[in-house]
Ligand SMILES: Nc1ncnc2c1ncn2[C@@H]1O[C@H](COP(=O)(O)OP(=O)(O)O)[C@@H](O)[C@H]1O
């Protein structure tokens with residue numbers, strides 16, 4: 001392998017692992033709740049800015065900042081679920097109402113964040129990060145940290161889904177919501193945990209994006225779009241689908257910027273997304289029902 | 290009476306689908322419900338199972354009102370519903386499919402309960418680690434029955450358990466049902482395989498357009514079914530089963 005290939009794969013892994021953290025909660029909410037949860041971008045944003053406050057205002061170390069991000073986003077997820085989505089579910093609102101409400105939450109949180117921090121782009125880690133060379137590819141210490149923690153979280157999630165009661169119930173409801181109701185599983189109870197866990201992961205991803213790139217109030221909307229694309233490409237019906245979709249998206253993006261000017265990145269991604277709609281609408285790991 | 294349904298009515302968007310159904314099941318009794326597609330059999334079971342709100346009427350268990358209680362609560366009281374078609378959670382293993390009913394219990398109690406069901410369905414023990422979606426439809430139906438039995442129910446509500454199965458699997462499912470009856474589990478069985486269901490049932494009802502139009506002991510069930518005119522209203526392969534009695 002040339003060092004170019006190693007660099008490309010390495011960058012794709014880093015991008016993909018962060019996208020995966022955002023996509024999992026988004027895909028689960030879509031699968032179980034049947035709506036595109038734009039508020040996922042809001043919890044991403046709160047995680048990011050929460051992490052920024054922890055790092056730069058409270059002067060916490062990185063591990064503590066990760067916890068702050070997860071906690072801020074997780075709490076926001078609980079509030080969104082309890083105050084809005086649980087009520088909509090109980091009144092059996094149509095999915096468009098869920099979607100519009102979630103968009104409202106995203107816009108409101110975006111505005112609130114902008115009021116507190118301004119619209120300008122925030123850099124979490126000014127100055128160059130120390131880096132090392134790995135088979136000819138340059139990897140910064142921050143990237144190693146992001147990669148390691150993302151994979152640890154994904155692994156922990158697999159264990160959670162297979163070893164815990166809640167995890168198994170989430171899988172059951174994701175498999176067949178109607179059957180789950182019929183056998184007495186509380187779909188709303190499961191949804192609560194999906195919001196808590198999905199939001200925490202998205203919050204940590206927000207911090208990582210701030211560390212590796214930059215954050216601004218509009219980043220929440222961008223994050224939901226990644227999650228949407230990753231979920232559609234991978235398929236929402238399984239755990240592995242959105243994760244693989246996220247890594248594929250990371251690869252496509254990193255490949256695209258080596259071929260086209262970087263302003264074309266989104267165009268390339270969405271063109272491929274539309275191809276997916278034609279060729280494999282259920283996603284790579286989707287099942288036709 | 291174990292289960293009493295009194296004048297139950299259910300509608301979808303104002304259109305009455307179950308229109309005043311009264312039926313009952315004694316403890317350990319197997320009761321069949323026949324009727325053409327669209328008669329409202331599934332709707333009736335769903336309403337009894339607490340998945341649909343009823344417009345009027347009552348459901349009683351041992352004389353206590355249980356109308357509209359949710360499936361989890363009904364499970365505690367010993368009523369378990371097995372829906373039509375959706376048999377298993379495909380990505381969960383066979384073991385997890387059974388265990389999922391018991392999330393309120395500790396892991397040791399769960400294992401013991403699942404083990405005791407495996408004793409009744411030995412073929413499932415070998416498949417316990419397999420994702421249920423990989424099983425054949427027949428095996429999946431056995432998993433669905435075993436999953437219902439994990440709660441040690443007094444009463445099973447079964448909606449067309451043999452629908453879409455091969456003749457050999459229909460046979461096997463009925464062998465399992467007979468074994469459950471033999472163990473004193475009461476069953477309300479909605480079934481299109483009339484011939485097999487008549488063998489199993491103690492009593493039966495014929496439902497049409499949301500109402501019970503006939504009720505009969507097992508020996509007279511086929512006669513009642515024919516008199517209700519259904520042998521001529523059902524199209525398709527099931528007619529062959531009926532024609533043997535005609
Ligand atoms: N979810 C639903 N919404 C509206 N109508 C329904 C729904 N489910 C069933 N129906 C209608 O109710 C009638 C009875 O359906 P069902 O109870 O499934 O009958 P059966 O099980 O006897 O075939 C049918 O006319 C069917 O079209």
Ligand SMILES: [Mg+2]
Pocket residue numbers: 330331332373448449
């Ligand atoms: Mg039916």
